[in-house]
Amino acid sequence: MNEERYARIIGNISRCTAMPYEQQQKFLAALEVKQVPKKTQLLRAGEVCDFEAYVNKGCMRSYFLDEHGHEVTLQFATEDWWVSDVVSMAEGKPSRIFIEALEDSELLCIHRGKKEDLYRDIPGLERVFRMMLLRNLGALQDRLFATMAWPAEERYAAVLKRFPELPNRVPQHMIASYLGITPEFLSKLRARRVAK
Amino acid sequence: MNEERYARIIGNISRCTAMPYEQQQKFLAALEVKQVPKKTQLLRAGEVCDFEAYVNKGCMRSYFLDEHGHEVTLQFATEDWWVSDVVSMAEGKPSRIFIEALEDSELLCIHRGKKEDLYRDIPGLERVFRMMLLRNLGALQDRLFATMAWPAEERYAAVLKRFPELPNRVPQHMIASYLGITPEFLSKLRARRVAK
DNA sequence: CGCGACGTTGATTTGCCTCAACGATTGTGG
DNA sequence: CCACAATCGTTGAGGCAAATCAACGTCGCG
Numbered sequence: 078m079n080e081e082r083y084a085r086i087i088g089n090i091s092r093c094t095a096m097p098y099e100q101q102q103k104f105l106a107a108l109e110v111k112q113v114p115k116k117t118q119l120l121r122a123g124e125v126c127d128f129e130a131y132v133n134k135g136c137m138r139s140y141f142l143d144e145h146g147h148e149v150t151l152q153f154a155t156e157d158w159w160v161s162d163v164v165s166m167a168e169g170k171p172s173r174i175f176i177e178a179l180e181d182s183e184l185l186c187i188h189r190g191k192k193e194d195l196y197r198d199i200p201g202l203e204r205v206f207r208m209m210l211l212r213n214l215g216a217l218q219d220r221l222f223a224t225m226a227w228p229a230e231e232r233y234a235a236v237l238k239r240f241p242e243l244p245n246r247v248p249q250h251m252i253a254s255y256l257g258i259t260p261e262f263l264s265k266l267r268a269r270r271v272a273k
Numbered sequence: 274m275n276e277e278r279y280a281r282i283i284g285n286i287s288r289c290t291a292m293p294y295e296q297q298q299k300f301l302a303a304l305e306v307k308q309v310p311k312k313t314q315l316l317r318a319g320e321v322c323d324f325e326a327y328v329n330k331g332c333m334r335s336y337f338l339d340e341h342g343h344e345v346t347l348q349f350a351t352e353d354w355w356v357s358d359v360v361s362m363a364e365g366k367p368s369r370i371f372i373e374a375l376e377d378s379e380l381l382c383i384h385r386g387k388k389e390d391l392y393r394d395i396p397g398l399e400r401v402f403r404m405m406l407l408r409n410l411g412a413l414q415d416r417l418f419a420t421m422a423w424p425a426e427e428r429y430a431a432v433l434k435r436f437p438e439l440p441n442r443v444p445q446h447m448i449a450s451y452l453g454i455t456p457e458f459l460s461k462l463r464a465r466r467v468a469k
Numbered sequence: 470c471g472c473g474a475c476g477t478t479g480a481t482t483t484g485c486c487t488c489a490a491c492g493a494t495t496g497t498g499g
Numbered sequence: 500c501c502a503c504a505a506t507c508g509t510t511g512a513g514g515c516a517a518a519t520c521a522a523c524g525t526c527g528c529g
Contacts, residue, residue, distance in 0.1 A: 143422035151414065164411040167404070173418075196400075203399035204392075208363070210406040215360040217413045218347065222369075224420055225453040226339040228516075249476065257421040262517055264477055424484075445508065458485055460509055 082110065085157055086131050086185055093208045094201030103198055107191045111184040119160075120176040126165035127189040132158050135182020136246050139174050140254065150255040153179075153240075153247060159209060166192075179247055229258045230266050278306065281353055282327050282381055289404050290397030299394055303387045307380040316358065316372040321365055323385040325357040331378020332442050335370050336450065346451040349375075349436075349443060355405060362388075375443055425454045426462050 083105050090096065096104070111130070113119065120126050122142060130137070137160045140150040151174060154160040165172035166189060187195070196202055223232050233256055236243065243252065250260035258266075279301050286292065292300070307326070309315065316322050318338060326333070333356045336346040347370060350356040361368035362385060383391070391398055419428050429452055432439065439448065446456035454462075 141418045141422065143418075147422065149418055149421045151417070164407055164414070167407050203403060207399060207403045207406065210403065210410060211360055211363050214406060214410050214413065217410065217417065218360070221347075221413065221417050221420065222337045222339075222345055224417065225345050226337070226343070248474085250474095259518060260476075261478085261519085265517090268477080444506085446506095454484095455486060456508075457487085457510085461485095464509080 090205050093205040100199045109186045113178045113182050115181050117178045122173050126162040126172045128186045129161035130184040130186045133183040136179040139176045148254045232256050286401050289401040296395045305382045309374045309378050311377050313374040318369050319367050322358040322361040322368045324382045326380040326382045328354050329379040332375040335372045344450045428452050
């Protein structure tokens with residue numbers, strides 16, 4: 078249980094609350110280690126999301142699908158990020174998002190059934206997940222603002238600056254769908270960029 | 274302390290957790306009742322947000338300001354909604370948003386200093402605010418999706434359907450800035466609408 | 470090898486913006 | 500209580516960012 082596998086997640090949650098050793102072990106014991114190969118679909122729209130997954134290794138993506146079949150990617154999750162539809166998970170309602178693996182990945186999953194038990198047994202945990210929600214909310218607010226106030230070119234530059242490794246790990250048309258533009262247009266933006 | 278003034282907020286939080294009478298009273302005692310006249314600025318970008326305000330009566334708005342001075346409204350908060358910059362409040366960082374009163378309003382405010390005390394004294398409260406964050410997050414996700422996948426006309430129709438009273442309470446150019454379009458263009462959309 | 474996924478490029482179209490001018494309504498100080 | 504200025508919504512002409520559609524080159528992989 079003290080495997081190196083859990084070093085990352087422990088490091089991350091203990092930045093939110095100090096957690097006694099015994100509670101830590103209880104927490105780790107509730108996790109399912111899941112190896113998912115590239116292209117695995119973990120969640121499909123219409124299903125109820127029954128997990129929150131911590132990305133230990135690899136890269137995941139969540140996205141919506143509009144009525145024309147166009148994707149809108151909500152999030153890329155690389156090492157140390159969580160992926161889930163937290164709303165569907167908490168309220169038991171069908172999700173509207175898809176979650177898939179972009180690389181062979183190792184996940185640490187908390188399942189729906191065990192979440193309430195954990196909250197009961199580990200008092201500091203509500204706080205950990207409340208802070209995770211806060212970070213999510215802040216990021217989403219910034220993104221909405223950027224989407225409405227900045228042109229695509231600046232949004233692209235901002236993403237590159239924050240996640241310089243992203244283009245090496247995910248296909249370009251998915252970055253386009255994250256930016257809210259077509260793959261063709263992103264290609265033209267890039268062409269303009271190198272021209273300067 | 275059992276005034277009618279608190280009926281709404283008690284009704285709302287008790288939908289999240291059952292809270293014993295004594296804890297309820299402790300919660301209510303921590304609230305500051307605040308009467309704010311129309312046009313009051315409760316928060317300006319650059320300040321640290323030190324409150325979460327429950328709208329008991331009236332209407333509030335939060336918004337960003339871009340570098341050209343254009344507003345992007347984040348939220349309209351009428352009766353039974355919360356307004357705040359929860360991220361700034363929780364992390365003590367300067368906010369990027371403005372909050373102002375669109376009508377004479379009555380607010381119930383929780384202040385930054387008292388929040389931690391309340392979490393300590395009222396075990397169920399973490400849960401209440403975690404659920405508030407969840408609702409916020411869900412709403413924001415839906416909005417981001419709509420902004421990226423739907424044309425302005427459908428976004429406008431969707432807002433009207435969900436908040437039919439909104440146009441009676443807030444100026445049209447603010448609805449435009451909520452939709453992410455210019456006031457002029459919203460006006461033209463409306464003209465097209467009645468033509469049909 | 471051959472097929473599918475991916476990125477690029479060009480021609481054309483369109484959704485929305487900018488700027489400017491113009492009524493109508495509100496509210497405010499003299 | 501009126502006068503005048505803001506504030507607000509509307510309309511039109513013109514422009515630009517980004518979408519659409521289509522064709523084409525290039526990989527990586529079964």
